[in-house]
Amino acid sequence: MSLSKLKSEANPGKFLPLSNAEFHILLAIADEERHGYAIMQEVKESTQGVIRLGPGTLYRSIQELLQKGLIVESERYPAANEDQRRRYYRMSSSGRRVLSAEARRLSEVVAIAKSKRVLRKLPT
Amino acid sequence: MNRWLIVTSHVYQCVVFAYPNDFRRRYAAEMASVFEESWEDAYRKRGTALAGLCLATAYDLMVSVFAAHVSRFFSNFKSDFEFISKSPVFAAAFGAVAGNLFFIQEVVFGPPFGLRKTVQERLVLLGMASTNIAVLWLASACIFQFVVHTSNKARLLLLKDRLHAFRRLAGISVLLAMVATAKLLITGDVSLKYATDAAPAIGYWVGFPVLLLTVLLIIFLLQPVLTLRSS
Numbered sequence: 001m002s003l004s005k006l007k008s009e010a011n012p013g014k015f016l017p018l019s020n021a022e023f024h025i026l027l028a029i030a031d032e033e034r035h036g037y038a039i040m041q042e043v044k045e046s047t048q049g050v051i052r053l054g055p056g057t058l059y060r061s062i063q064e065l066l067q068k069g070l071i072v073e074s075e076r077y078p079a080a081n082e083d084q085r086r087r088y089y090r091m092s093s094s095g096r097r098v099l100s101a102e103a104r105r106l107s108e109v110v111a112i113a114k115s116k117r118v119l120r121k122l123p124t
Numbered sequence: 125m126n127r128w129l130i131v132t133s134h135v136y137q138c139v140v141f142a143y144p145n146d147f148r149r150r151y152a153a154e155m156a157s158v159f160e161e162s163w164e165d166a167y168r169k170r171g172t173a174l175a176g177l178c179l180a181t182a183y184d185l186m187v188s189v190f191a192a193h194v195s196r197f198f199s200n201f202k203s204d205f206e207f208i209s210k211s212p213v214f215a216a217a218f219g220a221v222a223g224n225l226f227f228i229q230e231v232v233f234g235p236p237f238g239l240r241k242t243v244q245e246r247l248v249l250l251g252m253a254s255t256n257i258a259v260l261w262l263a264s265a266c267i268f269q270f271v272v273h274t275s276n277k278a279r280l281l282l283l284k285d286r287l288h289a290f291r292r293l294a295g296i297s298v299l300l301a302m303v304a305t306a307k308l309l310i311t312g313d314v315s316l317k318y319a320t321d322a323a324p325a326i327g328y329w330v331g332f333p334v335l336l337l338t339v340l341l342i343i344f345l346l347q348p349v350l351t352l353r354s355s
Contacts, residue, residue, distance in 0.1 A: 036158045
């Protein structure tokens, strides 16, 4: 087991705050494993086009996340009719813990913004 | 496949060569695949989507190539220090490289950072630094060849990493020495006459590298005594 993975399992707070790209990539693969292009599309759709990852930023962030042990490369191979260069990525258990810690941290930030009346109450 | 897609994909694959080797080897194919899919998607949308994609990709390349190199430099530097700090002889070699950096900064910076020196003196300092770095580099290659023929595989692997780390550090001083030389050339201070006038006796050139190697050899021989062992 790598040192970074051990660290993330012991204390997910060590990896916080995540970069914008890292956070959205983790969110994109939270529900299912995806390949690079699918991650890009998911990030674009979930942020209504506010965050658009280019291939360079995407794979640099993927490399960082792999090194930290927050995601792993899936054993799944592309289907015969798909591009054979595709690789699928999924979240590791430590990745899920770190993502949850980051989401909690951001929700606390939102709570502070609300308490200071920076943010109006969202319509229910 | 669309002819323009083939052309732009080839261009993209050429530009990807700007990334560090290890990153490119691992991700270049996937990046090209993602770029091609984005291109096809933008092509279907028509309008300005393709131009937008090209601009966004160019910006993404510039930013991420720079970031990849900076991050690789710092992570290499960190691991180099970790390797070097484990062995006194390599720490000493690093000290020697740092000493050479002192020579080089004398040439790069005049007063108030460096001391006031004539062009001849600066050339001698630069020559000394380059000679020392070359000797250290050569010595590291000789040590490696010696170990290849005499040691076991585990020791060889350890030494290989440390020599690699040391050479990279020495590489930084070589780069700075080149900057210093370029500075002297651009400012027009250098001429062949100065270079020959400035050349001191042969003993001056040989003395310091010999002293340096002797000190390194002594530390190398005393390494078992000097290395602190954790309990």
